[in-house]
Amino acid sequence: MERVAIIGASMTQFGQREAWIRELLAEAGQACLDDAGVEGSDIEQLYVSNMASGEFEGQTGIPNAVAHDLNALPAYTARIDQTSSSGGAGVYGAWQSVASGVSDLTLLIGGEKMTHRSTAEATDVIASLTHPAEYKHGLTLPSFAGLTARRYLHVHDAPRESLGKVAVKNHKNGVDNPHAQFQKEVDLETVMESPIIADPLRLYDFCPITDGSAALMFCPESVASEYTDDYVTISGIGGATDTHVVHERMDPTVMGGVVESGELAYEMAGIGPDDIDVAELHDMFTILEFLQSEGLGFFEKGEGWKAIEEGITDRDGELPINTSGGLKSKGHPLGASGVAQVYEIYQQLMGTAGPRQVEAETGLACNVGGFGNCVITTIMEAAQ
Amino acid sequence: MSENPPMEAARYPDGSILYPSHPVGPDGNEPIETVDLSEYTAEVITWTSSTATPPGVRQPNHIAIVEFDVEGEPVRAIGQLTTGDVEIGQQVEPVYVEELREPGAGIREPASQTWDGYRFEPV
Numbered sequence: 001m002e003r004v005a006i007i008g009a010s011m012t013q014f015g016q017r018e019a020w021i022r023e024l025l026a027e028a029g030q031a032c033l034d035d036a037g038v039e040g041s042d043i044e045q046l047y048v049s050n051m052a053s054g055e056f057e058g059q060t061g062i063p064n065a066v067a068h069d070l071n072a073l074p075a076y077t078a079r080i081d082q083t084s085s086s087g088g089a090g091v092y093g094a095w096q097s098v099a100s101g102v103s104d105l106t107l108l109i110g111g112e113k114m115t116h117r118s119t120a121e122a123t124d125v126i127a128s129l130t131h132p133a134e135y136k137h138g139l140t141l142p143s144f145a146g147l148t149a150r151r152y153l154h155v156h157d158a159p160r161e162s163l164g165k166v167a168v169k170n171h172k173n174g175v176d177n178p179h180a181q182f183q184k185e186v187d188l189e190t191v192m193e194s195p196i197i198a199d200p201l202r203l204y205d206f207c208p209i210t211d212g213s214a215a216l217m218f219c220p221e222s223v224a225s226e227y228t229d230d231y232v233t234i235s236g237i238g239g240a241t242d243t244h245v246v247h248e249r250m251d252p253t254v255m256g257g258v259v260e261s262g263e264l265a266y267e268m269a270g271i272g273p274d275d276i277d278v279a280e281l282h283d284m285f286t287i288l289e290f291l292q293s294e295g296l297g298f299f300e301k302g303e304g305w306k307a308i309e310e311g312i313t314d315r316d317g318e319l320p321i322n323t324s325g326g327l328k329s330k331g332h333p334l335g336a337s338g339v340a341q342v343y344e345i346y347q348q349l350m351g352t353a354g355p356r357q358v359e360a361e362t363g364l365a366c367n368v369g370g371f372g373n374c375v376i377t378t379i380m381e382a383a384q
Numbered sequence: 385m386s387e388n389p390p391m392e393a394a395r396y397p398d399g400s401i402l403y404p405s406h407p408v409g410p411d412g413n414e415p416i417e418t419v420d421l422s423e424y425t426a427e428v429i430t431w432t433s434s435t436a437t438p439p440g441v442r443q444p445n446h447i448a449i450v451e452f453d454v455e456g457e458p459v460r461a462i463g464q465l466t467t468g469d470v471e472i473g474q475q476v477e478p479v480y481v482e483e484l485r486e487p488g489a490g491i492r493e494p495a496s497q498t499w500d501g502y503r504f505e506p507v
Contacts, residue, residue, distance in 0.1 A: 055491065124438035124490045132497035133404040136484045137464050138434070138441030146432030147449055154430070154472055199433040199468075247449045247462040248402065252430060 004098045005224035005231045005383070008036025008217035009346045011339075012111075014331035015181040017211035021053045021062060021113040024213040026069040028336075029109045032215035033070065036227060038105065040071035045103040048079045049090030049110030050335035055125045057113055066109060076103075083129050084284060086110060087214070087338020088367030088376025092239050094218045095378075104219060110339035111213030122209050126334070129370050131245045142206060144246055144371040145285035146198025152253045152287060153200065155302070160200055162305035164191040166286040167204045167328055169308065173315055174325025176355040179340075181210050181331030205286040210331030214339040216346070224383070232349045235362075236271070236379035238264025242372050249372075253302075257375035258295030258366060265364070265377040266297075273297035276379070277360035278348050279319065280341035282368035283326040289313075292366050293321065296377065315358060323348065323356045338367030342378060349382040388480040390420035391502045393459055401459045403452075419454055421461060422478045425507055426450035429460070433468045440489025444468065448504055450476055466505040478502035 010031035012024060019027065025048060033040055046067050054060040063077035082089035087110040097103040114122050127140045153160060168188050174180040186204060194203035224231045240260035243249055249256065266272055273296060281292040290304035298319060299307050307313050313321040324330050324344035327337055345363035347353040365378045395401045395417050396409030405415055431448035446465035451458050464484060465476070484501050487494035 119436060120438050123436060127438055128491050131404065132492075133501075134462060135490075135492055136497060136499050136501055137447060137462065138437055138445045138485050139447065139462065140434060140436070140438060142436055143432055143434040143445070143447055146434060147430045147447065150432060150472070151430035151449075195435070197434070197436050201432075245404065245462075247460045250458075250460070252449065 001099050002101055003221040004095050004218055004234045005221040006216050006346055007219055007224050007227045007231045008032050009343045010035050011179050011214035011343050012212050014179055014210050014212035014333060016115045021057050021059055021111060022065050022069060024113060024211060025066045025109045025111045028111060028213035028215040029066060029070045029107060032107060032217050036217040042105055043072040043075045043107045045097045045106040046072050046075045046077040047090045047093050047108045049086040049339060050079055050112060051081055051083050051086050052125050056117060082374045083369040084334050085338055085367040085369030085374045085376050086335040090339060091342055091378055092237055092376050095234050095237055098218045098220055106218040108339060109213060109215040110336040112333035112335045113211050114209045114333060115211050119209060141371055142198045145287055146201045148252050149201050149287040155253060158305040161188060162308055163205055163286040164188050165308045166289045167191045169314060170283060170322045170326040170328040173323050174329025177325045177330060180325045180329050181208055182329045207284050207327040207332040210333040212331060212333035212336045214336045214343050216339060216342060230350055231383045232346050232380045233383060234378060235381045236265040236269025239376045241374050244373060246371050253291060255291050255295050255372035257372050258292050261375040261377040262296040265379045269379040275362055276364045277362050278323060278358050279321050279364045280324060280344050281321055281366050283322055283328045284332055288368060296366060320358045323358060338376060341365035341367055345380050349380055391422040391478050393419045393421050395419055399457060401454055401457050403459055403461045421452050422502060424452045424454060425475050425477045426452040428470055428472055428474045428476060430472060431465060431470050438490050440486030450504055463501060464503040466503050470506055475507040476504035477507050479505045
């Protein structure tokens with residue numbers, strides 16, 4: 001199996017954009033081609049991570065459209081949809097294409113255009129991933145988060161403020177990310193007094209609705225030096241699924257897909273949780289940062305909330321989590337998020353994260369689809 | 385006997401009971417019989433009141449994950465509550481509702497699924 005390198009990366013401004021999905025994807029794609037120093041016509045495979053361009057915008061067939069827009073014809077192309085983890089699944093697909101020896105140069109672009117829809121409409125498009133037995137009761141992803149957060153706080157005797165501190169930390173990190181949707185700090189009092197969205201969770205416990213795109217360029221490590229002296233490698237990657245019907249999980253505070261995908265990624269990389277220097281977790285809701293940090297073995301079950309209280313996950317802590325600002329501050333354009341997580345780890349390992357820079361040789365990104373229904377965990381290392 | 389449709393779960397050869405039913409159970413086998421959960425009470429595992437509801441859904445939408453005890457076999461279910469005045473550990477019973485949300489108001493094709501079901505009411 002070929003060892004896979006990432007030799008270029010880009011992301012657009014996240015937030016409310018005038019551009020539509022094709023333009024967003026092309027913007028990130030062209031920037032990634034420029035960053036890697038390759039032409040569109042050099043691309044052998046092109047993957048597009050996107051959850052719902054047809055439902056949001058009425059634009060389907062985007063892989064071919066973007067291949068044409070980037071002059072990447074006749075590259076093989078496909079859209080990868082795994083709901084909120086479409087980006088991570090795209091990383092997995094692009095990695096497979098190179099690791100298998102099928103492609104020597106693969107471009108991955110993830111993107112979503114959402115903000116032209118009302119919050120209710122966007123919520124419903126995302127909730128359409130639910131089982132009919134859930135959908136007819138009006139279940140949404142935020143309501144799953146509220147159900148889980150209440151159970152977590154109850155079982156682990158954790159203070160409600162600990163969830164609020166996740167929002168405070170990630171907003172603080174987002175201030176130094178020029179691509180982030182929100183580049184402003186919030187204080188705990190603001191978080192705790194914001195409107196209830198899914199009791200006990202409030203407005204600032206949730207990520208925003210976002211437009212944006214991000215891209216990565218993959219090649220075999222054996223030829224990476226032909227493009228650049230500096231690159232990162234994917235040393236481990238794992239994908240896993242959990243029940244479609246969320247309530248069937250006997251412990252609502254455990255995401256099995258996180259645990260399984262993490263174990264697969266650690267095994268492939270030949271390392272463990274203690275070897276991770278920096279991580280991007282899927283904080284679509286503040287409670288998810290606790291569930292993932294425990295599921296990935298950073299902290300014992302039920303102890304994730306203590307890490308935020310002790311500052312361990314701060315940017316200057318022992319294990320910085322979401323230095324980008326996370327989905328919470330950076331924004332969550334569904335198909336782009338998993339790609340943008342890897343973009344942040346790439347920047348950290350390359351030493352190009354600017355004011356967000358932390359000391360790191362090994363990083364991890366965990367991208368969650370649905371409410372833990374599908375999960376991709378990716379481990380990366382700086383090139384030696 | 386109730387005239388309402390059953391709150392239908394499926395029992396599998398390994399003894400497990402799932403709601404909703406799936407083509408195959410945890411042991412990989414097809415279900416052997418149905419179980420009407422509307423005849424049982426359940427315990428609230430967790431609950432929430434959602435205020436940011438999608439089109440066609442009441443606001444606020446009170447929801448709970450509950451656990452039935454069917455002759456010693458735990459069976460989890462999710463559904464709307466009749467009230468937001470509830471606590472973890474409280475006992476609830478299923479109450480039939482003809483239309484849980486407005487079909488066609490959201491993105492899901494109305495004919496693709498049923499829209500009636502059971503809310504949970506504190507006992």
